[in-house]
Amino acid sequence: MSYAGWSAHILRSLDVRRVHPQRTTSRAASRAPSPEHEEYDYDNGGDSGDSDVSGHLEGGDDDDPPGAARRVRSDAWEETFDRAIDDLGEKRLSIREKALNQLIDILAHHYIAEKLERSKETVVDLLKRCIKREKSSHENALGMRALALCFITLGPGQDALFQDLCFSLKYIITHTGAVELRVAGAITLAIACFVASEDAGDTYDLLGFFAQQLASPSTAAANQPDAQRAILNVLGLLLTSVDDMNYNMSGLEERRDTILLSLYDLANESSKRQSKKKRSAQKTVIRDVLNTIEDGEAPEVKLKFQNQIYTFNSWSQLRQLQIFREVLGEGLHVHFIENELLQDVFDFGGTAQLGSAMERLVLRQVNAPTSEISKERSRSLKKGRTHRMAALSVNAVSLHADDWDSP
Numbered sequence: 001m002s003y004a005g006w007s008a009h010i011l012r013s014l015d016v017r018r019v020h021p022q023r024t025t026s027r028a029a030s031r032a033p034s035p036e037h038e039e040y041d042y043d044n045g046g047d048s049g050d051s052d053v054s055g056h057l058e059g060g061d062d063d064d065p066p067g068a069a070r071r072v073r074s075d076a077w078e079e080t081f082d083r084a085i086d087d088l089g090e091k092r093l094s095i096r097e098k099a100l101n102q103l104i105d106i107l108a109h110h111y112i113a114e115k116l117e118r119s120k121e122t123v124v125d126l127l128k129r130c131i132k133r134e135k136s137s138h139e140n141a142l143g144m145r146a147l148a149l150c151f152i153t154l155g156p157g158q159d160a161l162f163q164d165l166c167f168s169l170k171y172i173i174t175h176t177g178a179v180e181l182r183v184a185g186a187i188t189l190a191i192a193c194f195v196a197s198e199d200a201g202d203t204y205d206l207l208g209f210f211a212q213q214l215a216s217p218s219t220a221a222a223n224q225p226d227a228q229r230a231i232l233n234v235l236g237l238l239l240t241s242v243d244d245m246n247y248n249m250s251g252l253e254e255r256r257d258t259i260l261l262s263l264y265d266l267a268n269e270s271s272k273r274q275s276k277k278k279r280s281a282q283k284t285v286i287r288d289v290l291n292t293i294e295d296g297e298a299p300e301v302k303l304k305f306q307n308q309i310y311t312f313n314s315w316s317q318l319r320q321l322q323i324f325r326e327v328l329g330e331g332l333h334v335h336f337i338e339n340e341l342l343q344d345v346f347d348f349g350g351t352a353q354l355g356s357a358m359e360r361l362v363l364r365q366v367n368a369p370t371s372e373i374s375k376e377r378s379r380s381l382k383k384g385r386t387h388r389m390a391a392l393s394v395n396a397v398s399l400h401a402d403d404w405d406s407p
């Protein structure tokens with residue numbers, strides 16, 4: 001299904017009657033077992049995954065010595081935070097961008113809710129100026145990323161701030177020409193709504209807004225693949241907070257075979273238009289979707305913090321995790337351990353409750369991909385897919401023949 005067709009389906013499916021009114025309640029969906037998994041060990045410096053923010057955490061200006069490490073030291077962040085806030089009001093662009101990079105670094109790698117709450121009005125006002133200045137789109141994007149981190153740090157209770165920023169962020173998404181701004185705007189707006197909105201209608205309004213950006217070929221994002229990817233990701237995040245989309249399930253069942261055939265084709269596509277890495281990532285996602293449709297199995301990700309393993313094995317959890325990883329980067333583990341927002345979203349306790357939290361999480365034995373058990377299961381799944389694909393092909397030929405026989 002094309003972006004436009006999929007988005008039109010979302011627009012038709014929106015039903016404002018049921019949604020989580022409180023963003024601090026658990027959004028965890030049913031956990032289906034899956035042999036597919038990823039593991040990230042944060043205790044041993046594991047990567048936090050792809051992040052559009054991590055590349056902007058270290059910055060500087062012309063006065064910095066070449067090659068100097070500029071990441072904020074853990075024992076100096078408060079002083080750096082205060083200086084960065086002061087520097088956001090400077091006239092020199094390079095000073096403001098350096099201050100934004102430092103602020104992003106601190107907000108991602110430290111949980112500073114109390115300090116940020118005391119200076120919230122000043123910080124937010126300065127960041128709003130940064131996203132509205134017309135001199136540098138990079139400054140605008142950094143300002144929006146900092147705002148997204150502010151929402152994650154402050155947590156629920158910021159509905160007034162969300163409402164204040166909503167129009168400006170929508171305007172940036174619909175009118176800017178820079179992909180970087182559209183991506184940052186979409187992520188910040190969705191994070192703000194997910195964390196802070198107190199009105200169910202806000203979620204549905206944004207679902208319709210983002211779907212429209214994909215459905216219409218005349219929108220600014222129509223020819224920007226990175227912007228489309230970001231919008232699809234934030235649509236997924238917002239959909240996890242919706243109880244019931246009132247889908248036309250009978251219509252989906254009727255098209256099941258067609259959808260499966262399309263997914264099989266995409267999973268086996270060997271186009272040279274994309275890099276090998278991108279093709280591999282695309283095929284992995286498509287096969288995960290196939291596993292869910294055929295066998296009811298969702299992919300699985302395991303994160304290790306302080307020698308504790310946290311398992312994420314529902315599509316809702318994975319969509320939420322993906323966005324938080326993208327915004328927090330390498331600071332994800334800090335917020336998992338200290339930030340109540342993430343503990344509420346993923347339904348586990350903080351540092352003092354790790355033992356009881358583990359009892360609530362579904363932990364299963366993970367076999368190495370090279371083990372005989374994994375190999376045999378892979379062979380079995382591949383054989384089953386081959387048989388199903390052959391049956392679907394026969395059905396498709398039969399349907400095509402019926403079309404020719406029709407008067």
